[in-house]
Amino acid sequence: MLSRPRWIFFSRTLRASGLAAILLLLPAALLAETNASNVVCRAGLAVERREELAGKLRKITGWSDLKFDRSGALRLGANPIGGSRRARELLSRVVMGGTAVVLEDASKLADVAFCQVLPGKWKENVPDSRPAFVVRIDFADFENVIGDAPALRAFDAGWGLLHELDHIVNNSLDATCLGEPGECEAHINEMRRECGLPQRAEYFHTYSPLTLDSHFITRLVQLSFEQKEPPSKKKKRYLVVWDANLVGGVIEDKKIAVLR
Ligand SMILES: [Zn+2]
Incomplete structure (x- = not known):
């Protein structure tokens, strides 16, 4: 069904490993939960993290009653106030679609x-079992991000999850060149616009000038977001910054990062 087996929000470090080696085995018991909703949390995803993620999705969608139920299944809301219509449509398509999505805490x-x-x-040969994907979320990485407040609101675990879901549902691709957001993030940017947030200007992060000009042990990288400012329509730029040594996902070829 999908032309590419996997997509990664940032890290490409697994690219060299074989697909068979990284297929994640899921217990068939999870199918019971996915009968209620196609998006379900793995047992290791703590209740606090589920609530944290649900809170971010509530803000994005405007569904104040969106939640993970006791079994860890994602329950959509009703009667949204504000938020992104496109994000609600994407979540609805996943929850009511034919593909199971299992959420896993990858913070370690x-x-x-x-x-x-x-x-x-x-794991077991279950009849009628549907295709499944595992979305791994590294909550700790998002806690290591600093930057401008509007950009931070446009870059959290909720937006990260929507990015991965867009890959699954729309078979969208990431950018291959520096300085562009790519097809998948273009979809997510439409949602950010509906939420009044700045849009991600690039898919690949680049090295911060601080890192290039210093002997810091940290390797600071940055990601740009932009928003048109009324009434001039002039674009205002916002940044998020993190230490790539803590988060990972460093672009292998440093020269690429320096080009910008
Ligand atoms: Zn991606």
Whole structure:
């Protein structure tokens, strides 16, 4: 169904490993939860993290009653106030679609930078089992991000999850060149616009000038967001910054980062 087996919000460090080696095996018991909703949390995703993620999705969608139920299944809301219509449509398509999405806490995994989606496979040979994907969320990475407040509101675990879901539902691709957001982030930017937030101007992060001009042990990288300012329509730029040594997902070829 999908032309590419996996997509990664940032990290490409797993690219060299074989697909068979990174297929995630899922217990068939999770199918029971996914009968209620196609988006379900793995047991290791703590209740506090589920609530944190639900809170971010509530802000983005305007659904004040969106939540994860006791079984960890995502329950959509009703009667939205504000928020993004496109985000609600995307979540609805996933929750009511034919593909299971399992959410996993990857906060202790060094090879995940922010978020990542991988194909899943049911452990037992369950009849009628639907295709499955695992979205890994590194909550700790998002806690290591600093920057301008509007950009931080446009870059959190909720937006990261929506990015991965857009890959699954729309088969969208990430950018391959510096300085552009790519097809997937273009979809997510439409949602940010509906929320009155700045849009991500680039898919790839670049090295911060601070890192290039100093001997700091930290490797600071940055990501740009832009928003048109009324009435002049002039674009205002906002940045988020993090230490790539803590988060991972460093672009292998440093020269690429320096080009900007
Ligand atoms: Zn992506």
